[in-house]
Each structure stands twice: as C-alpha cells, then as structure tokens.
Amino acid sequence: MIYLDHAATTPMRPEVWESMQPYALDVFGNSSGVHDVSRRAKNALEEAREQIAAMINAKPMEIVFTSGGTESDNLALKGVAWNRSPRSGVVTVATEHEAVLEAVDLLERFDDPATVVGVDSHGFVDREELLGALNEESAVVSLMLVNNETGLVHDLAAISAEIKAVDPEILVHTDAVQAYSSQQLDVDALGVDLMTVTGHKFGGPKGAGFLYVREGVALEPLAHGGGQELGRRSGTHDVASAVGLATAMRLAGEDRERFVAEVGLARAEFEKRVLDSVEGAVLNSPEHARSPNHCNVRIPGVRNETLLLRLDQAGVAASAGSACQSGAATVSHVLESMGLSAEQARESFRFSFGWTSTVEEAGDAADLVIDLAGQLR
Amino acid sequence: MRALVAMSGGVDSSVAAALMRDQGHDVIGVTLKLWSGPNGEAPTAGCCTVSDAEDARRVAAELDIPYYVLDYTDDFKDGVVDRFVRDYTSGQTPNPCIECNRTVKFDRLLNRLGEFDCDVLVTGHHAQVCEVDGSWALFRGADPKKDQSYVLSMLTSDQLSRLRFPVGELTKKKVRHIAAGMGMRSAHKPESMDICFVGQGDYRGFLRKQAPEVFKPGPVEDTQGNELGTHDGIVGFTVGQRRGLGVAVGEPRFVVRIEADTNTVVVGDRDDLEVTSVDVDHITWADGNAYEGPVTAQFRAHGDPVDAVLSGSTLTFDESQHAVAPGQTVAFYSGDRVMGGALISRANL
Incomplete structure (x- = not known):
C-alpha cells in the first residue's frame, strides 16, 4: 500500500509504541493515587508534560492533556466563551476544521456572539473582515495554522499581532493539528493564548492530544469531575498516551528538518508528474505559504468518489479532503468557501504525505493517478 | 467477472454479495447514501450516520470484500423525493421505490460500472435474469411471495445484460438459511417495509414537512358534484382510501378520484372504484419491441396478475379492477417473463 492520507492520520513510530507499553502494563497506576504504582505513573505523566511544554516554549501547567484535536478545539472555544468573563464572542474562519465550526455553531445557538469570516480564492483569511468583526464582546479568535485540506499556512504571528493591536484582551486560539511535523510551534513566537495539538498526525497515538492554555486564561471545563488537569479537564489520565505523545513530539521534532526536505521532494515529484501529464489538473492548494506535505489537486472531469475507489483497489490510499462518517465523499466546505463550485469540489483530491513517504512511492502513485484519470475521462 | 454489489445492509444483498464472492468473482460492495435523515432534516455536522450502511460495511468486512x-x-433528491412530492401534489399515487430503482440504482450505477472497472451490477432483488435467444430477459423470482420483478419492470434488455440477481433463484427462507450458516449479522434482520426517506410509514407527515404549501384546503364532493365537506389538502389522500375523509355519511365511502386542477377529492361507494381500463405512458419494453394485444398485467408489487388487452396506450381489463390509481406502475408479463412496464396516467371508470 502507498499511504498518502497522512493528514487524516499517520502510522505510529515504533519507538512511540515502545515508550507507551510500560504504562499500559506494569506502571498501570491511577496517577491520582497515593501508592507507589500510582506515583510512578504520575511521575511519567508530569515528565511528559514538562517535555511537551519545553518543546513549544510553554510552562508545564499550561498543557492540558485531552483526547485530541476535536476535544482541544471544543475546550478552547466553549471553555473561554463560558468562563466567568463578561466577554463570550467568538470569531473564526470558514475554512476551519468542523471541530471549530461546529463548536462555534453551538455557541451561537446558545446566544453567544459568533462570526465566521470568509477567505479568498487561495484560502487566506480576509484580514480586514476578521479585524472588523472584533468588538468589546469578542473573547477569542480561532484561526487554523495549517489547513487540513489544502495545507495553506496562515501567517499566524502577524495576524495575532494585528488582533492584539485592536484589543489585547482578545485571546487567540489556533488549531495547529496539521502543523507540528513541518514547523516548530513556539507559542510566544506565534502569539497564541490557546493551541490545539494532537499526536496521531505525526507518528503518535490516536486519542492523545493537548490544549495549550496560556497562564491566566480562565477555562470552564467541558468535563467536570475529579479535578485533574487543574480542574480544566477531569478524568483519569491516560498516562501511556501522554508518554507516547511526548515521545512522538520529540521524534517528530528531531526528524523535522529531514521531513521538510524529503517529504517536500516526494510531494514535488508527485505534483510535477500529475500536473504535467493530466490535462487540466490544477492545484487547489496555494503555491506559496503551504506546508510541505499537503497536495490538494483538482482533476476536471474525474469524480473524486470514483478515482479514490479505483486508487484503493490499486493499493493507494488518498482522500477527498473531507469524508463524512459513513465514508461517502462529501463536498468540502473548505474548497466551497474558497469559491469552488460543488462540482469542482467533487473533482478535488487530497494527497497528503508523511514521515514514511518516499520519492519513489510518490512517483508510483502519480503514475497510477495519471493512468486512472485517463481511463475515467 | 468483476461485480459491483449494491449492499443495503439487509439479508438479501448480503447473501447476494456472498454468493458472487463464492462463485469466484471479484466483488466490490457499495452502499448508496441517498438521504440525510429519516425526516429529511439536515444532518447537524455535515456528516451522515446511516445505520444500515454500517450493517453493510460490517457484512462486507465479514466477507473480506472492499466496500x-x-x-x-443529489440524484435521489431530484429524481425520487422531489418527484414523490410533485406526484402527490398533482393528485397521483407515486411509487418512489420504483423510481429509485429506475433513476438511481440502475440507471446511474449501471452507467458508472466501467468507471468502477466492473462488469456487472448485482443487487439483492428477488427476480431472475436469463439470456433468451440472444436477448437478456427478466423473470419472476423463485419465491412467489418475495418476487420483486414488478419493481424492476422498467429495465431494458441492455440493462439486464449487465445485471445479476443471485438470490432471485432462492426462496427467502433459503437466503436466511445461507446467511445464518455464514454467521451473518443480517441473517435475521426484519424486512424493511417503509419508504426509506419517509420513515415510520407516515408519508403525510413527511409531505407536511417537505411541502407544507401543498396542504391547501379544498372541497370533498360526491361523484355527482355535490359538496360533502372540506379536506386540508389533496396530498393527504390516495385512491381507495376509506378512513379520514372528514365526511359523515351512512354507507362506506372511498376516495375514487383526486382532481388536482380543482383541488377536489371525489368520494363514492365501492362500485365507483371499479376501473375498466387505464391509459398508460412511459412504456418500456424489455426487448425494445413495442407490443399490442393480450397481456398479463400487474399493478401492485404483490398484487395478482390480471388478464388485459393492450391497444396503443390503453390497457383494457378483461374484468374490471378495484382502486387503480394514476401514478402507479403497471408491469406486463408473459407467464413468468417480464415483457415491460409503464406508468398509469389515467384510470377510466
């Protein structure tokens, strides 16, 4: 199998799995307990927290372990909107992940002021509209760092500075789920108060992520209970996953330079062949300001549902960008908000490369796409 | 052969997929996502959870076939649901399942067989296809109680050549037996009877939500044109209906006609439901050759076939028939062989 769906999830790095096993088997204690096996679990948890904090230039207490991207996004937005501050307004962008958009939709249904800002044809947020949407009710702005469908990278540091220049009290949240493998995440350099990261996008375990919460930011928890994570997220800790997450972050960080170079080459090979040989094929992804591993391409006259099925039959795994729970290809809200028609969105594909990708398999996959696109036209 | 199996999650299509696989064919299972919610409400997260699709997926996994x-x-909304609403609005009695078979399942999927690199389309219908004198023909399923050839009567020989119905030669009991023998989760699943997008069998509630504007009050009249009362919209009525007429009269009254032009529901007694002939349109002959003369006609999925004579577009019954309504499909048979199908455009008393 040639796996080109790394934006959906990635294979776990073997060292990550190894690092987790002791905490699934021997050191099984509840990290809130008072005895040795619990203490050892607690130590591992806090060590993972410290390692993670150091890797994003944060303090350990600013890391809230969660079940991953969706929970972190929800906790960030609902947690801020529902804290005791009088501000409860949220502003976000049309190309965000559903975890953000649906959370914002819920807040709106609960009468919290919500604004969803549009993007241009490349997917860049309309900065004028974004800043214009800010007012004295605004509590938080949520802006994705790397788009999961197109790979577009927003200039978060600059946009955050502009937001803070309008009103320094407005918090900035970023869903950085797609970013960690290709860029260092420094919360100060990015200018963010809240940041979502999940492990399985860079060789870590699924169901393990965190929300960075800048010191002083008050959050109403979504899960109330035993008061773990300083009351911000109750529930018995998944120590093995936290350890696996920290290991994956360390390994992906160490591998980053190679990743950017080699995965970039693999993608370049793929794109060159497809764009050269498939008449009319165009990139939906922006030429510049793009992560090295995402490729969103439109092949006019070829329905994504059909080509993806044929690719799967031939052993290549890719996606249509967004899939519904049933697995049916749906029309991407990201591409639609960039101005593509529903029909054009149905001719669009996401090939996403990752830490296991090679130039050779990228070339093979491209040749197959070229062959099948020819057959299907 | 490479076979594309349309899997609904039910026992028939599950066994159809298993049989094709066991005959040594390369099998791909597909489920058509047709509708978002049972009452047409938009799904909240741009996502769909179709529990039947989930069953189909699990069966495909058990069979170890791609799915x-x-x-x-979109096709379903345009071709089936909107038409269903439109037909009711114009006083007809549509059969959305037939329309779905015709426009979505067979037409669209058959046209895409090549795209999927498949040779035949397989479904779990109880009907049989055979080649007779070089032409593909449709026959009744082997289990008379489960025969579904009526709903397939609009298929052409060309379409039939690329269709296979592996369970059509089996009784339903045998199908369930095979499924149980394979430990299939769908072996004991009950039959689905409701129109899939309507849910709970209440098409009036569905129409009320989908097209509230068609619930326009109008008169209820007898066959002599005397107004007996009012109704709250013709879409609430079908020919032959006895209950809920909103008129109090001594003897049993039935809806005998719906006049969309004047928004009138006409009621009469049982005799007024007797139909001597019907006009038909959209005739499809399986082998492409138009036919006139004596035929066996069936106008309900599990109705008894009756003798009639087809002349032009008029089908005259040898004996008058009870409650036949415009919009219904009529299937033409010669013995067990399906010759063709048509839509009833007008019932003549």
Whole structure:
C-alpha cells in the first residue's frame, strides 16, 4: 500500500509504541493515587508534560492533556466563551476544521456572539473582515495554522499581532493539528493564548492530544469531575498516551528538518508528474505559504468518489479532503468557501504525505493517478 | 467477472454479495447514501450516520470484500423525493421505490460500472435474469411471495445484460438459511417495509414537512358534484382510501378520484372504484419491441396478475379492477417473463 492520507492520520513510530507499553502494563497506576504504582505513573505523566511544554516554549501547567484535536478545539472555544468573563464572542474562519465550526455553531445557538469570516480564492483569511468583526464582546479568535485540506499556512504571528493591536484582551486560539511535523510551534513566537495539538498526525497515538492554555486564561471545563488537569479537564489520565505523545513530539521534532526536505521532494515529484501529464489538473492548494506535505489537486472531469475507489483497489490510499462518517465523499466546505463550485469540489483530491513517504512511492502513485484519470475521462 | 454489489445492509444483498464472492468473482460492495435523515432534516455536522450502511460495511468486512459508500443524495433528491412530492401534489399515487430503482440504482450505477472497472451490477432483488435467444430477459423470482420483478419492470434488455440477481433463484427462507450458516449479522434482520426517506410509514407527515404549501384546503364532493365537506389538502389522500375523509355519511365511502386542477377529492361507494381500463405512458419494453394485444398485467408489487388487452396506450381489463390509481406502475408479463412496464396516467371508470 502507498499511504498518502497522512493528514487524516499517520502510522505510529515504533519507538512511540515502545515508550507507551510500560504504562499500559506494569506502571498501570491511577496517577491520582497515593501508592507507589500510582506515583510512578504520575511521575511519567508530569515528565511528559514538562517535555511537551519545553518543546513549544510553554510552562508545564499550561498543557492540558485531552483526547485530541476535536476535544482541544471544543475546550478552547466553549471553555473561554463560558468562563466567568463578561466577554463570550467568538470569531473564526470558514475554512476551519468542523471541530471549530461546529463548536462555534453551538455557541451561537446558545446566544453567544459568533462570526465566521470568509477567505479568498487561495484560502487566506480576509484580514480586514476578521479585524472588523472584533468588538468589546469578542473573547477569542480561532484561526487554523495549517489547513487540513489544502495545507495553506496562515501567517499566524502577524495576524495575532494585528488582533492584539485592536484589543489585547482578545485571546487567540489556533488549531495547529496539521502543523507540528513541518514547523516548530513556539507559542510566544506565534502569539497564541490557546493551541490545539494532537499526536496521531505525526507518528503518535490516536486519542492523545493537548490544549495549550496560556497562564491566566480562565477555562470552564467541558468535563467536570475529579479535578485533574487543574480542574480544566477531569478524568483519569491516560498516562501511556501522554508518554507516547511526548515521545512522538520529540521524534517528530528531531526528524523535522529531514521531513521538510524529503517529504517536500516526494510531494514535488508527485505534483510535477500529475500536473504535467493530466490535462487540466490544477492545484487547489496555494503555491506559496503551504506546508510541505499537503497536495490538494483538482482533476476536471474525474469524480473524486470514483478515482479514490479505483486508487484503493490499486493499493493507494488518498482522500477527498473531507469524508463524512459513513465514508461517502462529501463536498468540502473548505474548497466551497474558497469559491469552488460543488462540482469542482467533487473533482478535488487530497494527497497528503508523511514521515514514511518516499520519492519513489510518490512517483508510483502519480503514475497510477495519471493512468486512472485517463481511463475515467 | 468483476461485480459491483449494491449492499443495503439487509439479508438479501448480503447473501447476494456472498454468493458472487463464492462463485469466484471479484466483488466490490457499495452502499448508496441517498438521504440525510429519516425526516429529511439536515444532518447537524455535515456528516451522515446511516445505520444500515454500517450493517453493510460490517457484512462486507465479514466477507473480506472492499466496500465503499457512494453519495447519491443529489440524484435521489431530484429524481425520487422531489418527484414523490410533485406526484402527490398533482393528485397521483407515486411509487418512489420504483423510481429509485429506475433513476438511481440502475440507471446511474449501471452507467458508472466501467468507471468502477466492473462488469456487472448485482443487487439483492428477488427476480431472475436469463439470456433468451440472444436477448437478456427478466423473470419472476423463485419465491412467489418475495418476487420483486414488478419493481424492476422498467429495465431494458441492455440493462439486464449487465445485471445479476443471485438470490432471485432462492426462496427467502433459503437466503436466511445461507446467511445464518455464514454467521451473518443480517441473517435475521426484519424486512424493511417503509419508504426509506419517509420513515415510520407516515408519508403525510413527511409531505407536511417537505411541502407544507401543498396542504391547501379544498372541497370533498360526491361523484355527482355535490359538496360533502372540506379536506386540508389533496396530498393527504390516495385512491381507495376509506378512513379520514372528514365526511359523515351512512354507507362506506372511498376516495375514487383526486382532481388536482380543482383541488377536489371525489368520494363514492365501492362500485365507483371499479376501473375498466387505464391509459398508460412511459412504456418500456424489455426487448425494445413495442407490443399490442393480450397481456398479463400487474399493478401492485404483490398484487395478482390480471388478464388485459393492450391497444396503443390503453390497457383494457378483461374484468374490471378495484382502486387503480394514476401514478402507479403497471408491469406486463408473459407467464413468468417480464415483457415491460409503464406508468398509469389515467384510470377510466
């Protein structure tokens, strides 16, 4: 199998799995307990927290372990909107992940002021509209760092500075789920108060992520209970996953330079062949300001549902960008908000490369796409 | 052969997929995503959870065949649901399942067989296809109680040549037996009877939500044109209906006619439901050759076939028939062989 769906999830790095096993088997204690096996679990948890904090230039207490991207996004937005501050307004962008958009939709249904800002044809947020949407009710702005469908990278540091220049009290949240493998995440350099990261996008375990919460930011928890994570997220800790997450972050960080170079080459090979040989094929992804591993391409006259099925039959795994729970290809809200028609969105594909990708398999996959696109036209 | 199996999650299509696989064919399972919610409400997260699709997926996994969900929501909305509403609005009695078979399942999927690199389309219908004198023909299923050839009567020989119905030669009991023998989860699943997008069998509630504007009050009249009362919209009525007429009269009264032009529901007694002939349109002959003369006609999925004579577009019954309504499909048979099908455009008393 040639796996080109790394934006959906990635294979776990073997060292990550190894690092987790002791905490699934021997050191099984509840990290809130008072005895040795619990203490050892607690130590591992806090060590993972410290390692993670150091890797994003944060303090350990600013890391809230969660079940991953969706929970972190929800906790960030609902947690801020529902804290005791009088501000409860949220502003976000049309190309965000559903975890953000649906959370914002819920807040709106609960009468919290919500604004969803549009993007241009490349997917860049309309900065004028974004800043214009800010007012004295605004509590938080949520802006994705790397788009999961197109790979577009927003200039978060600059946009955050502009937001803070309008009103320094407005918090900035970023869903950085797609970013960690290709860029260092420094919360100060990015200018963010809240940041979502999940492990399985860079060789870590699924169901393990965190929300960075800048010191002083008050959050109403979504899960109330035993008061773990300083009351911000109750529930018995998944120590093995936290350890696996920290290991994956360390390994992906160490591998980053190679990743950017080699995965970039693999993608370049793929794109060159497809764009050269498939008449009319165009990139939906922006030429510049793009992560090295995402490729969103439109092949006019070829329905994504059909080509993806044929690719799967031939052993290549890719996606249509967004899939519904049933697995049916749906029309991407990201591409639609960039101005593509529903029909054009149905001719669009996401090939996403990752830490296991090679130039050779990228070339093979491209040749197959070229062959099948020819057959299907 | 490479076979694309349309899997609904029910026992028939599950066994159809298993039989094709066991005959040594390369099998791909697909489920058509047709509709978002049971009452047409938009799904909240731009996502769909179709529990039947989930059953189909699990069966495909048990059979170890690849499985995909294909999005046909637009085609289904345009070709089936909107038409269903439109037909009721114009006083007809549509059969959305037939329309779905014709426009979505067979037409669209057959046209895409090549795209999927498949040779035949397989479904779990109880009907049989055979080649007779070089032409593909449709026959009744082997289990008379489960025969579904009526709903397939609009298929042409060309379409039939690329269709296979592996369970059509089996009784339903045998199908369930095979499924149980394979430990299939769908072995004991009950039959689905409701119109899939309507849910709970209440098409009036569905219409009320989908097209509230068609619930326009109008008169209820007898066959002599005397107004007996009022109704709250013709879409609430079908020919032959006895209950809920909103008129109090001594003897049993039935809806005998719906006049969309004047928004009138006409009621009469049982005799007024007797139909001597019907006009038909959209005639499809399986072998492409138009036919006139004596035929066996069936106008309900499990109705008894009756003798009639087809002349032009008029079908005259040898004996008058009870409650036959415009919009219904009529299937033409010669013995067990399906010759063709048509839509009833007008019932003549």
